[in-house]
Amino acid sequence: MKLAIKFVLHLIFVLVLTIGTQIGGLVYLVSIFVRNFVLKKNLLKLNKRFLFIIIYILTYLFFSFIIVPPVAKSLGRTPLPVFSNENIKPLNIMTCVLNRHYVTPKLKESIINSAEEFNGLHPNSVVSYLDANFPFFDGFPLAPHLSHNDGKKLDLAFFYKDQNKKELNNSAPSLIGYGVFEEPKAEEYNMPKNCEEKGFWQYGIIERFVPQWNKDKMIFDLQRTKDLIHILSKNKSISKIFIEPHLKTRMKLNNEKIRFHGCRAVRHDDHIHLQIN
Ligand SMILES: [Zn+2]
Incomplete structure (x- = not known):
């Protein structure tokens, strides 16, 4: 019985880590093997759990930075720049630590060119x-x-200003970039309300899990966000851009690539989604 519970717990860990980081479950199994080897050979005298955590972190970093990039490259995906490009960076470094920043070379080239133009x-x-x-x-x-399952999709953060109208960079009211919405104004079309009234409960649910304390401290930077979307929409490789309809109207954007994503998705008044064919 005890063994069965242990097995189920391991299975849950493997599943959760695989869903969250793709390689995390495999790293978990490798780490168990390494820990057992270290214990058997009496190489380190540490608490069993503590030893496992150290081995897991080191193995995860080894896989993420040494093994994954070349293997992904040979299979057609490449990481977006982390520190190497001054025009484009991750909003939150955890995106890269969790291996959530891989795209096809074509998408990488497109976004780097657009960021340079911007x-x-x-x-x-x-x-x-x-x-x-x-x-x-x-x-x-x-x-x-x-939909982010083929290397051809990417989300970008909006731009913001502080309360003194100073332009902010690499900064958003939500730490993860999602979940703090630029709401429709009273006179604007309210798609989030429309979707929720139709029963699409998931549409804005992320707001409940993301702290809202910066919502009033950061002001949506319409001009820079509009200019970025305009540049993206001119990029021949980019086929679709999703933002919430009230923002498309507010920013006076009319390129046909800029579309509504449907009520089955989630709100897009906190980020830009783009994809290539
Ligand atoms: Zn997306």
């Missing part, structure tokens, strides 16, 4: 990316984004 218009402004895709396997979704 930088020409707004020097010193940094395009911040959010979730992209995992390194391996078409069809393996990057939870909770079901």
Whole structure:
């Protein structure tokens, strides 16, 4: 019985880590093997759990930085720049630690070119990316984004100003970039309300899990966000861009690539979603 419970617990850990980081479950199994080897050979005298945590972290980092990038490259995906490009950076470094920043080379080239063009218009402004895709396997979704499963999808953060109208960079009211919404104004079309009234309860649910304390401290930067979306929409490789309809109207954007994503998805008044064919 005890063994069965242990097995189920291991299975749950493997599943959760695989869903969250793709390689985490495999690293978990490798770490158990390494820990047992260390204990058997009496190489280190440490508490069994503490030893496992250290081995897990080291193995995870080894896989993430040494093994995954070349293997992903050979299978057609490449990581977005982490520190190497001044025009585009992750909003939150955890996106990269969790291996959620992989795209196809074509998407990488497109977004780097667009970020460079944007930088020409707004020097010193940094395009911040959010979730992209995992390194391996078409069809393996990057939870909770079901469509981010082929290396061809990428989310970007909006731009914001502080209360003194100073432009902020690499900063958003939500630490993860999602879940703090730029709400429809009274006179604007309210798609989130419309979707929720139709029964799509998931549409704005993330707001309940994300702290809202910066919502009033950061002001949506319409001009820079609009300029970025305009540049993205001109990029020939980019086929679709999703934002909430009230923001498309507010920003006076009319390129046909900029679309509504449907009530089955989630709100897009906290980030930009883009994809290539
Ligand atoms: Zn997306």
